[in-house]
Amino acid sequence: MTDEPYAEIWEGGLRNDLREVIFDAKTIESKVVEIGQRITKDYADKDPLMLGILKGSYPFLADLTRAVNLPLTVDFMAVSSYGAGTKSSGVVRILKDLDRSIEGRHVIIVEDIIDTGLTLHYLRQTLRGRKPASVEIAALLDKKAVRKGKELEDMGARYVGFECPDEFVVGYGLDYKGRYRNMPFIGVLRPEIYS
Numbered sequence: 001m002t003d004e005p006y007a008e009i010w011e012g013g014l015r016n017d018l019r020e021v022i023f024d025a026k027t028i029e030s031k032v033v034e035i036g037q038r039i040t041k042d043y044a045d046k047d048p049l050m051l052g053i054l055k056g057s058y059p060f061l062a063d064l065t066r067a068v069n070l071p072l073t074v075d076f077m078a079v080s081s082y083g084a085g086t087k088s089s090g091v092v093r094i095l096k097d098l099d100r101s102i103e104g105r106h107v108i109i110v111e112d113i114i115d116t117g118l119t120l121h122y123l124r125q126t127l128r129g130r131k132p133a134s135v136e137i138a139a140l141l142d143k144k145a146v147r148k149g150k151e152l153e154d155m156g157a158r159y160v161g162f163e164c165p166d167e168f169v170v171g172y173g174l175d176y177k178g179r180y181r182n183m184p185f186i187g188v189l190r191p192e193i194y195s
């Protein structure tokens with residue numbers, strides 16, 4: 001018997017495409033609750049706007065907002081920095097913009113992963129131009145090693161879940177060709193799947 005959520009569903013099947021699981025569902029849940037408690041404290045008396053960046057952020061946003069006891073609101077943007085492959089193209093496109101103005105709002109950008117940092121760098125600049133009261137970043141994973149020695153090294157994300165190894169990771173929102181987002185854990189994809 002395990003207390004890992006969804007354990008029986010994820011024995012075998014799609015899970016076999018992973019070389020290893022690096023963050024299991026229980027570990028992710030504890031970290032999300034911890035970040036939620038910090039946000040609840042940091043934004044006491046405020047009504048932050050939690051901005052999910054589609055599509056990768058959807059499980060993190062859903063779980064994180066349920067761990068924040070504040071009258072927050074939620075909005076979404078869809079941007080794309082990757083094509084169908086495994087490497088960042090460096091080009092950020094807005095596919096869907098916010099529904100409402102963020103003027104005077106305390107915005108928390110919610111992302112599944114900071115990789116090269118290009119997406120968040122672009123988003124933060126763009127959003128700051130719209131006169132919000134503040135803009136902070138909550139990212140579940142940070143692939144710091146990728147940016148070492150580069151201009152984007154420090155993204156200044158206020159809330160980061162885990163440092164992520166420089167591997168091709170999928171699950172909990174992270175995809176390969178649109179798949180694996182529904183895994184409740186995060187793992188390293190077997191190279192033979194994408195090569």
Ligand code: PRP
Nearest residue numbers: 054055056081082114115116117118119
């Ligand atoms: C992923 C991820 C971030 C971005 C991070 O999104 O969700 O938004 O890449 O990479 P960067 O730091 O190198 O810019 P992706 O463009 O793959 O879209 P998706 O969320 O729909 O999977």
